[in-house]
Amino acid sequence: MCWLYLYLGGLLAGVFAINIWRGLFLQDMELLNAASLSRLQYLEVDKGAFFLYVVKERIGIVIVLGLLATTYVGIYAVSAFALWTGAMAGILLSVASIRYGIKGIALVMAGTMPQYLLLVPACIMLMDWCCKLSTALYHPERAYDMKYGTKKQYLLRKAVQILVIAGIMIAGSIAESYINPMLLSFFVKIF
Numbered sequence: 001m002c003w004l005y006l007y008l009g010g011l012l013a014g015v016f017a018i019n020i021w022r023g024l025f026l027q028d029m030e031l032l033n034a035a036s037l038s039r040l041q042y043l044e045v046d047k048g049a050f051f052l053y054v055v056k057e058r059i060g061i062v063i064v065l066g067l068l069a070t071t072y073v074g075i076y077a078v079s080a081f082a083l084w085t086g087a088m089a090g091i092l093l094s095v096a097s098i099r100y101g102i103k104g105i106a107l108v109m110a111g112t113m114p115q116y117l118l119l120v121p122a123c124i125m126l127m128d129w130c131c132k133l134s135t136a137l138y139h140p141e142r143a144y145d146m147k148y149g150t151k152k153q154y155l156l157r158k159a160v161q162i163l164v165i166a167g168i169m170i171a172g173s174i175a176e177s178y179i180n181p182m183l184l185s186f187f188v189k190i191f
Contacts, residue, residue, distance in 0.1 A: 002079075003078070003079070003082040003124070003127050006079055006082040006083045006086065006087060007082045007086035008086060009083060009086060010082065010083040010084060010085065010086025010087035010088075010089075011086040011087070011090040011093075012086075012090065013086070013087050013090065013093075014086065014087040014088065014089065014090020014093075014094065015090045015091075015093075015094050017087070017089055017090070017091060018090070018094035018095060018098070022098070026088050026095065026098060026099070031092075031095050032092075032095050032096055032099055032100075032104065032107070035190045037107075037188055037191065038114035040097070040184065040185065040188045041185065041188050041189055043185070044178070045181045047177050047178050047181065050177045050181070051173060051174065051177035051178070053114070054168060054173040054176050054177050055169075055173045058119070058169040058170070058172065058173050059166060059170070060168060061081075061126070061169075062121075062126060062162070062165060062166050062169055063166075065077060065078065065081060065086055065126055065130050065183075066126075066129075066130065066133075067125070067161060069129070069130035069131075069133045069134045070133065070134070071134075072117070072134075072138055073130070074114065074130055074133065074134030074137075074138075074170070075130075075131055075134050077130070078127045078131055078134075081127065085123070093105065094107055094110060096108045098151060102175060103191065104188040106136075106187075107187065107188075107191060108183055110183060110187035110188075111180070111184050113180070113183065114175050114179055114180065115170075115172045115173070115175040115176035115179075115180055117172075117175075118133055118168055118169075118173040118175060119168075119169065119176075121168065122165055122168040122169050122172060125161075125164075125165050125168070126165050129162060129165060132158075133158055136154065144187070
């Protein structure tokens with residue numbers, strides 16, 4: 001629940017940032033402007049190269065948060081990640097709704113589906129994994145899942161869990177690379 005509050009706090013911060021610095025985000029940047037949307041209509045995506053780029057980004061998140069979880073700042077890194085993703089979602093949704101109203105929200109939904117059906121649960125699982133690992137390493141008295149089995153069994157469970165999370169991230173990347181461009185292109189043409 002803590003991450004949900006941080007995410008929602010970041011979402012509100014993103015909305016406030018847009019309202020305070022509206023000119024910066026709406027005039028000086030090409031974020032969701034008409035020219036960038038018209039380029040999307042005719043964009044040909046090299047799905048293989050796009051997949052490699054997306055996988056690198058998504059697995060990069062898993063690696064960075066996983067490595068930070070082994071340090072003392074692991075829980076703080078996860079908290080910052082939840083806050084940051086909320087802020088970025090708030091900015092994107094605010095810009096979309098200011099520029100296009102309800103159609104802008106539909107555009108964001110078209111741009112994030114179906115991959116977010118996999119990526120959001122994977123991120124929640126990753127944040128939980130990181131917090132539990134960091135707690136087990138630096139506050140073992142509070143690590144309830146470490147009490148069952150030996151330390152070797154615990155580490156093996158954690159390794160399997162991170163591989164499952166990475167697999168879900170890769171499945172989300174496949175959806176983002178191969179399914180989403182077709183859906184987004186279709187939606188932008190009728191937009």
